[in-house]
Amino acid sequence: MSAASQTGAEPGMPAWVARLRDELHREDRTWVDALRPAQGARQSAVLALFGEGPAGPEVLLVERALTLRSHPGQIAFPGGGADPEDVDLTDTALREAYEECGVLREGVEVLGLLPPAHVRVSGFDVTTVVAWWRTPHAAAPGDPAEVASVLRVPVADLVDPARRATAVHPLGYRGPAFAVADHLVWGLTAHLLDAVLDLAGWSRPWDAAREVEIPDRYLSDRRATSLARDDGGPDVH
Incomplete structure (x- = not known):
């Protein structure tokens, strides 16, 4: 029996995709305790998009433009606020991924959502849409004023x-x-990545006592700075 059959993967689906899909739908899953639960605020969504690359599974991330008022220069998942025309938050995440870096939704298979x-900092409740990039293609910034570069890590x-570090x-x-x-990936994006890596069974032990300072180029968001002073929560990013 093939590895794909043992994990319940569909034909052409890597075993890691099937595992991640199944873990996302487990009702007894313990999610990321460090994140602040939704508070009924304005809705937004990000797309955690994973696909097969030359070195195995990889994830799509964007480098935000330095000219942005919020989180300039930082590394994040593509995403943004929900529009009235969006069908749901999955639609929001897919629309934003197309607008920001040209990801075609026809080649994306949604696996599940994080709470x-x-x-x-932004006043949003952020839903993470986890997906498999079934048909990867070249991706590039859609609007240089918003996205400086697209990374496949x-x-x-x-x-x-x-x-890894703290x-x-x-x-x-x-x-x-x-x-x-x-780059240094930190804040909310790092918390979400940490959760998905654990769900997929990819995580490896690392030294949490090893500390790194956040580079100055990521600290120009005044709203993030004021909220970090307030309580140091993960959503300073």
């Missing part, structure tokens, strides 16, 4: 213990971080 997390890099904000925030592609 929404409240982000005080191998999962092997994300789970490398040498690239990010320390000068005003008190502490949380998981990934040093990849000459």
Whole structure:
């Protein structure tokens, strides 16, 4: 019996995709305790899009433009606020991924959703739509004023213990971080990545006592700075 058959994968579906899909639908799953639960705020969604790359599974991330008022220069999942025309939050995530980096929804298979997390910096309740990029293609910034670059980061890099650390904000925030592609992924995006890597069975032990300071180029968001001073919660990013 093939590995795909043993995991309940459909024909052409990698075993890791089937595992992630099944874990997302487990009712007894313990989710990310560090995130603040939704508070009935304005809805938004991000797309955590995973596909097969030359080095195995990889995830799509975007580098936000330095000119943005919120989170300039930071690494994040593509996404944004829900529009009245969106059918649901999955539609929001897919629309934003197309607008930001040209991802065609026809080649994306949604696997499941993470529970929404409240982000005080933006005032949004953010739902993470986890998906498999069944038909990957070249992706590039749709609007340079919003997205500076598009990254496809191998999962092997994300789970490398040498690239893992605890990010320390000068005003008190502490949380998981990934040093990849000459960037530091931290804050809400890192918490969400950490959760999905665990769900897929990719996580490897790493030294949480190893600390890294958040580079200055990620600290120009004044709203994030004021909220970090407030309580240091994960949603400073």
